[in-house]
Structure formats: C-alpha cells, structure tokens
Amino acid sequence: MNARRRSADRTETIMQTALDLAREVGYAKLSMEAVATRAGVGKDTIYRRWPSKALLFLDAVLSSRITGLEHPDTGDIVADLREVMIRAVDLLAQPPWGPLYQELIGEAQHNPEVAAALNERFIQPQTADTLARLKTAEEQGQLAPEFDLDLAFEVLSGPLYFRLLITHQPMTPDYIDRLLQAVFAGMGPQPQS
Amino acid sequence: MNARRRSADRTETIMQTALDLAREVGYAKLSMEAVATRAGVGKDTIYRRWPSKALLFLDAVLSSRITGLEHPDTGDIVADLREVMIRAVDLLAQPPWGPLYQELIGEAQHNPEVAAALNERFIQPQTADTLARLKTAEEQGQLAPEFDLDLAFEVLSGPLYFRLLITHQPMTPDYIDRLLQAVFAGMGPQPQS
Amino acid sequence: MNARRRSADRTETIMQTALDLAREVGYAKLSMEAVATRAGVGKDTIYRRWPSKALLFLDAVLSSRITGLEHPDTGDIVADLREVMIRAVDLLAQPPWGPLYQELIGEAQHNPEVAAALNERFIQPQTADTLARLKTAEEQGQLAPEFDLDLAFEVLSGPLYFRLLITHQPMTPDYIDRLLQAVFAGMGPQPQS
Amino acid sequence: MNARRRSADRTETIMQTALDLAREVGYAKLSMEAVATRAGVGKDTIYRRWPSKALLFLDAVLSSRITGLEHPDTGDIVADLREVMIRAVDLLAQPPWGPLYQELIGEAQHNPEVAAALNERFIQPQTADTLARLKTAEEQGQLAPEFDLDLAFEVLSGPLYFRLLITHQPMTPDYIDRLLQAVFAGMGPQPQS
DNA sequence: TGGTAAACGAGACGGTACGTCGAGTCTTAGG
DNA sequence: CCTAAGACTCGACGTACCGTCTCGTTTACCA
Numbered sequence: 001m002n003a004r005r006r007s008a009d010r011t012e013t014i015m016q017t018a019l020d021l022a023r024e025v026g027y028a029k030l031s032m033e034a035v036a037t038r039a040g041v042g043k044d045t046i047y048r049r050w051p052s053k054a055l056l057f058l059d060a061v062l063s064s065r066i067t068g069l070e071h072p073d074t075g076d077i078v079a080d081l082r083e084v085m086i087r088a089v090d091l092l093a094q095p096p097w098g099p100l101y102q103e104l105i106g107e108a109q110h111n112p113e114v115a116a117a118l119n120e121r122f123i124q125p126q127t128a129d130t131l132a133r134l135k136t137a138e139e140q141g142q143l144a145p146e147f148d149l150d151l152a153f154e155v156l157s158g159p160l161y162f163r164l165l166i167t168h169q170p171m172t173p174d175y176i177d178r179l180l181q182a183v184f185a186g187m188g189p190q191p192q193s
Numbered sequence: 194m195n196a197r198r199r200s201a202d203r204t205e206t207i208m209q210t211a212l213d214l215a216r217e218v219g220y221a222k223l224s225m226e227a228v229a230t231r232a233g234v235g236k237d238t239i240y241r242r243w244p245s246k247a248l249l250f251l252d253a254v255l256s257s258r259i260t261g262l263e264h265p266d267t268g269d270i271v272a273d274l275r276e277v278m279i280r281a282v283d284l285l286a287q288p289p290w291g292p293l294y295q296e297l298i299g300e301a302q303h304n305p306e307v308a309a310a311l312n313e314r315f316i317q318p319q320t321a322d323t324l325a326r327l328k329t330a331e332e333q334g335q336l337a338p339e340f341d342l343d344l345a346f347e348v349l350s351g352p353l354y355f356r357l358l359i360t361h362q363p364m365t366p367d368y369i370d371r372l373l374q375a376v377f378a379g380m381g382p383q384p385q386s
Numbered sequence: 387m388n389a390r391r392r393s394a395d396r397t398e399t400i401m402q403t404a405l406d407l408a409r410e411v412g413y414a415k416l417s418m419e420a421v422a423t424r425a426g427v428g429k430d431t432i433y434r435r436w437p438s439k440a441l442l443f444l445d446a447v448l449s450s451r452i453t454g455l456e457h458p459d460t461g462d463i464v465a466d467l468r469e470v471m472i473r474a475v476d477l478l479a480q481p482p483w484g485p486l487y488q489e490l491i492g493e494a495q496h497n498p499e500v501a502a503a504l505n506e507r508f509i510q511p512q513t514a515d516t517l518a519r520l521k522t523a524e525e526q527g528q529l530a531p532e533f534d535l536d537l538a539f540e541v542l543s544g545p546l547y548f549r550l551l552i553t554h555q556p557m558t559p560d561y562i563d564r565l566l567q568a569v570f571a572g573m574g575p576q577p578q579s
Numbered sequence: 580m581n582a583r584r585r586s587a588d589r590t591e592t593i594m595q596t597a598l599d600l601a602r603e604v605g606y607a608k609l610s611m612e613a614v615a616t617r618a619g620v621g622k623d624t625i626y627r628r629w630p631s632k633a634l635l636f637l638d639a640v641l642s643s644r645i646t647g648l649e650h651p652d653t654g655d656i657v658a659d660l661r662e663v664m665i666r667a668v669d670l671l672a673q674p675p676w677g678p679l680y681q682e683l684i685g686e687a688q689h690n691p692e693v694a695a696a697l698n699e700r701f702i703q704p705q706t707a708d709t710l711a712r713l714k715t716a717e718e719q720g721q722l723a724p725e726f727d728l729d730l731a732f733e734v735l736s737g738p739l740y741f742r743l744l745i746t747h748q749p750m751t752p753d754y755i756d757r758l759l760q761a762v763f764a765g766m767g768p769q770p771q772s
Numbered sequence: 773t774g775g776t777a778a779a780c781g782a783g784a785c786g787g788t789a790c791g792t793c794g795a796g797t798c799t800t801a802g803g
Numbered sequence: 804c805c806t807a808a809g810a811c812t813c814g815a816c817g818t819a820c821c822g823t824c825t826c827g828t829t830t831a832c833c834a
Contacts, residue, residue, distance in 0.1 A: 026303055027303065028303040028304075102302045102303075103302050103303050105299075105302060105358060105359065106298075106299040106300065106301070106302025106303055107299065107302075108299070108358075108359075109295045109296050109298060109299025109300075109302075109358065110219055110220060110221040110295075110296050110299055111221075115361065118359075119359070119360060119361075123359055123360060144378060144379065146378070147375060147378070147379075148371050148374070148375045151352070151371055151372060151375050152375075154351075154352040154355050154356065154372075155348065155351075155352055155372070155375060155376065157351075157355060158347075158348075158350075158351025158352035158353070158354060158355040159344070159347040159348055159351035160351070161351060161354060161355050161358070161359065162347050162350060162351040162354050162355075163347070165298060165301075165302065165354070165358065166298065166301075166311070166312070166316055166354065167312060167316060168308065168312075178341050178344055179344060179347075179348070181341070182340060182341045182344050182345075182348060183348065183376070183379065184379050185337065185339070185340070185379045186337065186340075186376065186377050186378045186379025
C-alpha cells in the first residue's frame with residue numbers, strides 16, 4: 001500500500017522517539033535534530049507532519065494513551081471523584097508523566113497553539129466527563145442543590161494543578177481526601193442561610 | 194566587602210529594560226542581546242548579575258513592585274479574601290502582568306531554580322499572609338471549626354491559577370464571588386454527618 | 387562520496403567576500419561575522435569549510451589567481467629572473483596584494499597551519515619553478531659552475547621579503563637590477579679561486 | 580620632578596611577566612588581563628606605560644637585552660660577518676627568541692607602530708653596524724670595488740629572514756657558510772665585464 | 773611629620789567577536 | 804513524489820578580552 005506515502009508507521013516512530021528523548025533530557029533540551037537522527041528519519045519528514053517542535057511534543061504526550069481517567073459510577077459521587085483523582089495523581093507521580101505534563105503546560109504559556117490544542121484535546125474532555133458524572137449525582141440528590149456545578153472541576157482540580165505547577169508539593173491520597181472533605185464541607189461555620 | 198561594586202544603577206536599568214522588552218515581545222523571544230543593547234550595557238554586565246535569562250526575568254518581574262496583595266482585616270473574612278482576590282485578578286487582567294506571570298510560571302516548569310525562587314519570593318509570602326488572616330477569622334468563629342486551614346489558600350487560588358494557566362477563561366469579579374460562595378458553602382447536600 | 391554536497395557556489399562567494407573585506411579593513415580587522423553577513427551566509431557555512439579565519443584568508447588570497455610568476459625562458463637567465471622579479475614586485479606594489487600578502491605572512495608567524503599551507507601552496511612551487519629555470523641556465527653555462535643552486539631562490543628573494551616585511555622600503559626595478567648585479571657579481575674583490 | 584612617580588620597578592616586572600607569558604603561550608594568546616594578574620598589577624598600570632598590547636610586547640622583547648650582535652673587527656671581513664651571523668642564528672635557534680621574534684615581526688605586518696619601532700630600535704642599528712664594518716673592509720680592499728654596499732645587509736640577512744619567517748628551515752653554521760660563499764663569489768660564470 | 777595628589781590593585785564597564793547550537797527551510801540523490 | 808541526509812540562513816547563546824573607567828588604598832613628596 002504505497003498510496004499512503006506518509007506511512008502511519010513513521011508517524012508513530014517519530015512520536016515515540018520524541019517521547020523517549022523527552023523523558024531522557026526533558027522537553028527544553030529536546031532537539032528536532034536528535035529526534036530525526038534517533039528515529040532514522042529526515043527532518044523534513046517530521047516537519048511534514050507537525051509544524052513545530054511544540055506541536056510534535058504535544059501530540060506525542062497526548063497520544064501516548066493516558067487512559068483510566070474516565071469517571072466510574074458506583075453511585076457514590078465522592079468515592080468516584082476520589083477514584084479518578086487518585087488515578088490522575090498516580091499517573092503524574094510516576095515518571096515520566098509528571099515532568100512531561102508540566103513541561104507541556106509550561107510550553108503552553110507562550111504558545112497559544114499548544115494552549116488551544118491542550119484544552120481541546122485533554123482539558124475539555126476531562127471537564128465534560130466530570131461534569132456529566134456530577135450531573136448524575138445532582139439528580140440523585142448527592143450534591144447541595146444550589147452548588148455551582150460548572151465550577152466543580154476547577155475547584156477540585158485547581159489545587160492539584162497548583163501543587164503540580166507551583167509549589168511542587170506531593171499529591172498524596174491523603175491530600176486528596178482532605179481536599180474532597182474541605183470542598184464538600186465548605187469553609188463556612190454553618191449551613192449558610 | 195569589596196564584592197559590592199556593581200552599581201545599583203545598572204542593575205535597575207537592566208531589570209527595567211528586560212521588563213519593557215518582555216512586555217513587547219514576550220519572555221520567549223526576549224534575548225539577552227536585545228536587553229544588553231537597549232540598556233546600553235555589555236552582556237557581561239548582565240551575566241555578572243544573573244546567571245541566566247530566566248533568573249533575570251524572574252527578578253525583573255518580582256522586583257517590579259507588585260503591591261496591594263496583602264490582606265486587609267475589616268473583620269469580614271469573606272469580604273477580605275474577596276478584596277485580595279479581586280486585586281490579584283485585576284493585576285493579572287491588565288497587561289502586562291498576566292502574560293508575564295504566565296510565562297514566568299511556564300519557565301518554572303523546566304527550571305527548578307526559577308521554580309524555587311518563585312515559591313520563596315512570591316508564593317510562600319502570599320500563602321503565609323492568607324493563612325494569618327484566616328487564623329484571625331478562625332479565632333473569631335467565622336470559619337467552620339474543622340476546616341483545613343492549610344488547604345484554604347490552595348483551594349481558593351488553585352482555580353484561579355487553573356484559569357490563568359490552563360483554560361485562559363476570564364477571572365471576573367463575578368467568578369470570584371461564585372468561587373467564594375462555592376468554597377464557603379461546600380458541595381455537599383446538608384450539614385455533613 | 388556524499389561528503390561533497392557543499393555548493394561550490396557558496397565556497398566561491400565566501401572567499402571573494404573575505405578578500406573584499408580584507409582589502410577594505412585588513413586581515414586583522416576582518417571578522418567572520420562580517421564575512422558571513424556580507425556574503426549572506428550563516429557562520430556555520432563558513433566554519434563547515436574552513437576551521438578558522440586564518441585558513442579562510444589563506445585560501446582566499448592564494449586562490450585569487452596570482453598568475454604570471456612562472457619563469458620565461460628567453461635563453462638569458464638574468465633577464466628571465468629579472469622579468470619574474472619585476473612582475474612579483476609589481477603585484478605586491480599595487481594594492482591590495484602587498485598588504486594582504488604581508489598580513490598573510492604575519493599570520494603564519496603564529497599559526498603553523500597557515501605557515502605550512504603557505505609553503506606548500508605558494509613558496510615551494512615558486513621555488514621549484516625558479517630552480518628548474520636555473521638548472522637549464524646552468525646546463526647552458528650561464529652560471530658559475532660551483533654556484534650553490536639550491537640557495538639561489540633564497541638569495542634572490544630573501545632581500546625582497548626583507549624589504550616587504552621588515553623595512554618596507556620600495557622595491558623598484560632599479561633595486562632589482564642592483565640586487566641581480568650584486569648577486570651575480572659577488573661581493574668578493576676578485577674571481578675566487 | 581614629580582612626573583616620575585611610576586616606579587621603574589613595576590615597569591620591569593610587567594615586561595618580564597609579559598615575556599614569561601609570551602614564552603608560555605605565545606604572543607597571540609597573551610592577554611593583558613593575564614599579564615596584569617600574574618604581575619600583581621592593575622591593568623591601568625600597564626596601560627599607563629604602554630598604549631597597547633603590541634607595544635608592550637615589542638618593548639619586552641627588545642628590552643630583554645639581546646647582546647653580542649655587534650661586529651668584531653679581526654681584519655677578516657668574511658670571518659667577522661660569519662661570526663655575527665652565527666651568533667644571531669644561535670640566538671634565534673634557542674627558545675624563546677626565535678618564536679618571539681617571529682611573532683613580533685608577524686605583529687608588525689598589521690601594526691605600523693610596531694613596524695616603525697622595530698625598525699628604529701633594532702633593524703637600523705643592526706644595519707648601521709654592519710655597514711660600518713663593511714666600510715672598513717672596503718677601505719682595506721677586501722671587497723669588490725664596485726660592490727653595492729648598501730645592499731649588503733639585505734643580501735646577507737634577507738635569506739636568513741626568509742628561512743626564519745617563510746620556510747622555517749634550519750639556519751645552521753653550514754648554511755651560513757654556503758650563503759657567504761655564494762654571496763661573495765657571485766652567481767655569474769666569469770669575472771663580469 | 774602630616775596632608776595631599778599620584779600611582780596603584782582591583783575589577784566593573786561598554787564593546788566586539790568568538791565558535792557553537794538549534795530551529796525551520798531547502799537541496800540533492802535514490803527508490 | 805516521498806524519503807534520508809544534511810547543507811542552508813538566521814539568530815541567540817555564553818565566553819573572552821580589549822582598552823577605559825571608577826573605586827578605595829597605599830605611597831612618597833613637600834610644605
């Protein structure tokens with residue numbers, strides 16, 4: 001089948017090589033030249049597929065099947081949220097995903113294309129999945145009726161991102177429990193009137 | 194103490210120039226050569242003071258007096274938190290601070306020195322200030338007695354960082370109100386058992 | 387033989403530019419950056435071809451066809467030597483060759499590679515050509531039978547180099563005549579036995 | 580006379596240090612910074628005495644007493660010339676004088692001040708001394724009456740400079756003998772008419 | 773003999789160029 | 804036409820010295 005002269009084969013090889021190299025030296029020191037050489041591929045073959053180093057990297061990271069972040073539905077919303085948060089945090093805890101994801105977000109800070117693609121391909125699906133699960137819970141009366149559902153993903157994941165990106169404190173299961181506890185219970189002294 | 198012969202004059206000029214240029218072209222495209230040229234300074238004069246572009250930039254951003262982020266104490270903890278959050282968000286909303294702060298955090302993702310310095314010089318003081326204000330509120334019974342105070346800064350600012358860095362959605366006063374409401378009221382359906 | 391993909395085109399352009407610049411500002415003030423800029427070429431493209439400014443300069447000077455320094459054979463050895471010496475001196479008298487050749491030799495004084503290349507590519511062929519012509523003359527009995535032929539080139543050109551490099555006195559046709567006269571006649575009071 | 584507050588002491592130290600360093604790394608890699616540091620002297624202290632690196636070097640080389648190049652007068656002009664040539668060549672043969680003198684002449688090729696100073700301070704006295712000795716010999720009838728005395732220094736030393744600067748062939752006593760023999764006997768076949 | 777101006781060490785300074793590196797584009801030869 | 808290879812332009816890197824210019828601090832003259 002030579003009609004498809006951009007063989008999917010090479011696309012895969014390149015992404016895998018990019019990922020391997022990124023693990024070894026980090027995104028910042030990743031060079032297209034090194035990727036091309038190690039993949040045994042001409043630089044043009046890479047640029048024919050991705051317009052820049054950043055977008056190759058993004059593609060490589062996001063395509064490397066990060067699975068298991070869909071919400072289960074056991075009927076217990078807190079347990080289900082906890083489950084997904086734990087899984088996410090486990091993923092980020094074990095190399096290379098934490099550093100790679102960090103660097104990807106770092107790159108997004110001065111590269112609107114990366115920022116947009118990251119949102120579209122990762123953040124929004126994740127948000128939507130969480131929202132769907134929360135909707136179900138709401139219908140089952142497991143949430144405060146007046147709670148601002150659209151905010152929920154941000155309130156729950158915001159602190160995780162804050163630790164990942166800013167303070168680099170560990171995100172332990174215990175931390176997640178405290179976080180869920182705090183967010184579900186609220187800071188206020190009593191049921192607000 | 195003969196080490197201190199570097200004129201504060203130049204130090205100031207360089208940081209200001211770096212800041213100006215960063216506003217114009219962004220941190221990513223900021224070059225030491227451009228800073229040196231525009232500041233009318235030799236490159237060595239810069240490298241004598243900062244070991245890298247990243248640390249110059251950090252210094253420039255953090256030294257450019259960002260003030261007004263200390264917590265007032267009007268006796269109303271929610272109002273006081275709101276006040277500071279509004280001010281922070283106003284700062285980030287108006288150029289150049291938002292983009293610069295974003296890029297600074299972006300750089301921190303692959304530069305441990307920047308990450309450490311950012312934490313020490315900006316995040317930790319900010320956290321401590323918030324915590325102090327919350328302690329006062331707690332003593333005055335304005336908070337749920339069991340609330341996890343150490344988490345509070347993360348829970349409140351996490352979502353803001355999430356918007357700033359990830360989704361780039363606007364952080365309006367209304368959004369802050371919704372956030373405070375959600376966090377104070379909690380997600381749970383009733384007085385928790 | 388894939389090594390040869392460097393376009394001869396660029397090679398030529400670079401040497402010509404180097405030569406032009408050297409004429410304008412001299413070798414000492416010649417900079418690789420200036421050559422690259424004026425030639426519209428990346429610095430690497432230069433460094434890929436020549437390992438140093440010195441060797442580029444040498445190549446540029448020696449490649450810029452200096453012709454007409456081969457010995458004629460009119461049958462009169464003195465006239466033929468005179469002819470070549472006059473031509474050499476004319477070449478050096480008119481800019482830019484004099485200064486360029488001087489500076490090239492200057493560079494050779496602290497750069498063995500330049501010294502070696504200069505010898506191989508210019509001095510030795512010149513010496514050999516002179517020696518050949520002298521051999522012919524000898525066979526024709528135009529030279530003292532016991533004269534040290536291997537010395538001849540040095541005895542005749544040495545004084546020219548001395549003037550070129552050390553005293554910078556002019557090398558006029560008259561001077562050449564005096565030199566030939568002196569060397570052919572000898573300093574001694576009479577025919578040595 | 581307070582003008583003279585520059586201690587001769589330091590002047591001497593600096594020249595000696597320059598010379599030492601030049602021996603170690605060569606003139607080309609000699610840096611004023613290194614001279615200053617090793618001499619334990621501020622850079623200004625050097626620049627107060629010499630206007631440039633080149634002139635410091637010249638001064639250092641020429642001041643380091645090169646003696647014994649004056650012509651003796653034993654009555655035998657050939658023997659006397661030979662004596663001085665041998666001594667000169669011995670000096671240049673043993674490090675560091677050969678390389679240093681070469682580099683000095685190299686520098687003179689693009690530095691008129693050095694060239695001028697070198698001529699005035701070294702070449703001209705040397706020439707004058709030789710000429711004086713030749714004059715005596717002429718009066719004593721040891722030279723061909725019509726020989727061009729002004730040329731003599733050039734004819735004799737030219738070949739030596741040629742070897743020193745261009746071909747780097749050794750200048751042995753034997754070579755000097757051959758040179759003297761050739762120059763005194765002349766290249767021509769007979770007593771010239 | 774103490775006061776003061778120069779010479780001094782130290783090294784910061786504005787500049788210029790170095791040689792290296794990598795991004796992204798372009799060229800060549802082969803299949 | 805797509806590919807591997809790698810040359811190309813461009814621009815920035817961080818370094819090294821140049822020769823100049825402050826800084827205090829000796830020194831050594833002279834008042």
